[in-house]
Amino acid sequence: MGAGHAHALYVHEHSAIHNMAPEVKLVATFLFVIAVAVTPRQAIWAFAVYASLLALITLVSRVKPGFLVVRLAAVVPFVLFALLIPFVAGGETVEVLGLTVSREGLWGAWNVLAKATLGAGASILLAATTEISEMLRGMSILKVPPALTAIAMFMVRYLVLVSGELARMRTAMTARGYDPRWLWQAKPLAASAGALFIRSYERGERVHAAMVARGFTGEMPDLGGRRGSRSDWIRAAGLVAVAVTVASFALVFS
Amino acid sequence: MHAPDGFLNVGTALATGALSAGTIGAALRQSGQTLRDKQIPLAGLAAAFIFAAQMFNFPVAAGTTGHLIGGALAAVLLGPTVGALVVTVVVIVQALAFADGGLTALGYNILNMAIVPAFGGYAVFRLFRRLLPRSAGGVVGAMGLAGLISVVLSAAAFSIEWLFGATAPVPFDTVFGAMVAVHSLIGIGEGVISALVIGAVLAVRPDLVVGASDLDRTQLADRRPAKIRVFAIAALLVTLFVAAVVSQFAAEAPDGLERVALDTGISGAGDSPLSSGPFADYATAGIDNERLSLAIAGVAGSLVTLAVGFGLFAAARGARRGDRSVA
Numbered sequence: 001m002g003a004g005h006a007h008a009l010y011v012h013e014h015s016a017i018h019n020m021a022p023e024v025k026l027v028a029t030f031l032f033v034i035a036v037a038v039t040p041r042q043a044i045w046a047f048a049v050y051a052s053l054l055a056l057i058t059l060v061s062r063v064k065p066g067f068l069v070v071r072l073a074a075v076v077p078f079v080l081f082a083l084l085i086p087f088v089a090g091g092e093t094v095e096v097l098g099l100t101v102s103r104e105g106l107w108g109a110w111n112v113l114a115k116a117t118l119g120a121g122a123s124i125l126l127a128a129t130t131e132i133s134e135m136l137r138g139m140s141i142l143k144v145p146p147a148l149t150a151i152a153m154f155m156v157r158y159l160v161l162v163s164g165e166l167a168r169m170r171t172a173m174t175a176r177g178y179d180p181r182w183l184w185q186a187k188p189l190a191a192s193a194g195a196l197f198i199r200s201y202e203r204g205e206r207v208h209a210a211m212v213a214r215g216f217t218g219e220m221p222d223l224g225g226r227r228g229s230r231s232d233w234i235r236a237a238g239l240v241a242v243a244v245t246v247a248s249f250a251l252v253f254s
Numbered sequence: 255m256h257a258p259d260g261f262l263n264v265g266t267a268l269a270t271g272a273l274s275a276g277t278i279g280a281a282l283r284q285s286g287q288t289l290r291d292k293q294i295p296l297a298g299l300a301a302a303f304i305f306a307a308q309m310f311n312f313p314v315a316a317g318t319t320g321h322l323i324g325g326a327l328a329a330v331l332l333g334p335t336v337g338a339l340v341v342t343v344v345v346i347v348q349a350l351a352f353a354d355g356g357l358t359a360l361g362y363n364i365l366n367m368a369i370v371p372a373f374g375g376y377a378v379f380r381l382f383r384r385l386l387p388r389s390a391g392g393v394v395g396a397m398g399l400a401g402l403i404s405v406v407l408s409a410a411a412f413s414i415e416w417l418f419g420a421t422a423p424v425p426f427d428t429v430f431g432a433m434v435a436v437h438s439l440i441g442i443g444e445g446v447i448s449a450l451v452i453g454a455v456l457a458v459r460p461d462l463v464v465g466a467s468d469l470d471r472t473q474l475a476d477r478r479p480a481k482i483r484v485f486a487i488a489a490l491l492v493t494l495f496v497a498a499v500v501s502q503f504a505a506e507a508p509d510g511l512e513r514v515a516l517d518t519g520i521s522g523a524g525d526s527p528l529s530s531g532p533f534a535d536y537a538t539a540g541i542d543n544e545r546l547s548l549a550i551a552g553v554a555g556s557l558v559t560l561a562v563g564f565g566l567f568a569a570a571r572g573a574r575r576g577d578r579s580v581a
Contacts, residue, residue, distance in 0.1 A: 034358055036358075037358040038264050071353060089423045102423070104422065108423065111422070112260055112261060112422070115259045116356065120353050123353035126353075132347070132350075145278075145279070147285075148282070148339070148342070151294060151298045151301055151340065151343045152298070152346065154302070155298045155299075155344070156347065157298070158299055159302045159305055159306065162305075166306050166307075180312075180313040183313060186312050186313055186450065189313075190446075191454040193310065193447070193451045194453070194454025194455045195454060197331065198455060198462065200299040200300065200302060201296060201303075201462055203299055204300070208294075208295040
């Protein structure tokens with residue numbers, strides 16, 4: 001079990017991307033995926049440019065390309081849906097490899113595939129190079145409501161503990177011969193989930209009491225940390241400018 | 255349900271984003287004072303619980319597993335506003351730190367997975383609380399139905415967004431029929447697990463369940479299994495209603511598709527004079543994929559009804575047996 005696995009996607013490295021301030025990376029990633037999302041699907045060259053941008057960042061960040069590819073599997077269910085589109089969509093049809101499919105549907109499938117893959121790739125790179133706590137600090141610098149970031153901070157801090165507790169309950173039940181195969185055998189499992197909620201809630205009460213004892217007034221203190229430097233912003237702006245220029249060209253010329 | 259980037263068009267992403275941000279803002283203002291004071295650590299731990307519950311596999315049938323979505327459960331445990339905030343945090347962290355769901359899709363993902371299940375599920379919960387007895391059994395029954403319907407509502411919300419923001423010409427009827435049919439099946443698991451979890455919490459710390467805060471001690475002690483039969487009948491009625499709605503759409507869908515087929519001239523003998531009832535359309539299943547998807551929707555609809563009946567019968571029988579062994 002052990003600790004430290006709360007952040008499944010983080011890859012410990014020392015690279016220019018890892019060292020960039022979190023708020024800069026958040027803004028850059030959001031602008032990049034927005035540029036990808038607004039790009040018309042016919043502009044295949046634009047998606048090639050985006051993909052090479054991602055490849056460049058992967059190289060600089062020293063994240064192994066294999067890691068990125070494996071993690072991209074998260075979009076597979078939607079890829080399967082995308083592959084169905086050409087068959088269920090209406091409109092003009094074309095012959096591809098002996099199959100009659102909808103031309104509009106093919107474009108729709110390409111659209112979902114390209115944008116989902118690039119968006120997930122950008123998110124994976126962000127998560128691989130930024131620890132969750134840093135990400136949340138970036139969010140609060142970017143003026144995300146403090147209640148949301150504070151809840152997220154507590155969630156992240158206790159996630160390993162809570163899910164570990166759940167896993168131990170399950171192990172204990174399995175060790176005693178409980179191996180449910182049907183939904184109506186799930187009652188003991190659900191009861192342990194209920195017990196877990198109570199434990200989590202009571203832990204929350206104790207945490208709050210401990211915080212009040214140490215002077216908590218309802219506002220999370222600013223723990224400091226590095227803010228984005230001018231060079232961080234300039235480098236990120238360079239990458240985003242490429243994506244935005246490509247998106248504008250694609251929008252104007254197609 | 256974690257939709258990736260580019261799944262719906264940019265306008266829909268922006269509109270749902272504005273809607274979600276507005277709702278979350280309102281929820282933050284409404285729960286502002288309580289959240290500032292005691293509830294931030296509590297909400298954080300509850301979010302960790304929901305996150306953990308989503309990673310936890312429950313058995314569904316023959317060894318296959320599914321997992322909880324948790325929107326309605328969070329709403330009943332914590333109240334709809336805090337519940338929606340907690341699930342929103344879960345969805346945001348999943349998108350940022352786990353690359354689960356696209357960043358430009360956050361608007362509709364938050365709407366479909368946090369706001370609609372929490373507020374919609376809680377509304378359904380209140381409705382069934384009025385219909386079911388004022389007891390712990392009634393709360394458990396209402397939770398089960400709210401869990402089931404919250405998932406169906408979430409699927410319906412996605413279908414409506416598809417109506418406005420489709421990135422491919424798949425008709426609304428097809429998407430709605432397939433989404434709602436599949437999610438009625440998922441919803442059964444969600445409902446049963448949510449109900450069992452609420453039952454377990456009510457047994458130990460009933461004061462923690464916001465949705466049961468109006469009950470006094472004697473009412474909370476009332477957990478008679480007779481209520482399970484009421485729940486079973488209500489669940490069956492709800493499922494039949496959902497199945498009826500779904501089959502309606504499934505029966506209508508070929509019309510749209512056949513029209514397209516006729517327009518493009520690919521359908522020669524597709525339309526038979528017998529295609530008056532829904533079965534006429536199902537009978538032609540397998541000719542092309544539109545029909546196949548409809549047939550799947552139809553089968554799923556029947557399965558929903560069967561599985562609910564069978565599952566609840568087994569649950570009711572199990573509960574009675576358990577009761578005897580205690581006595």
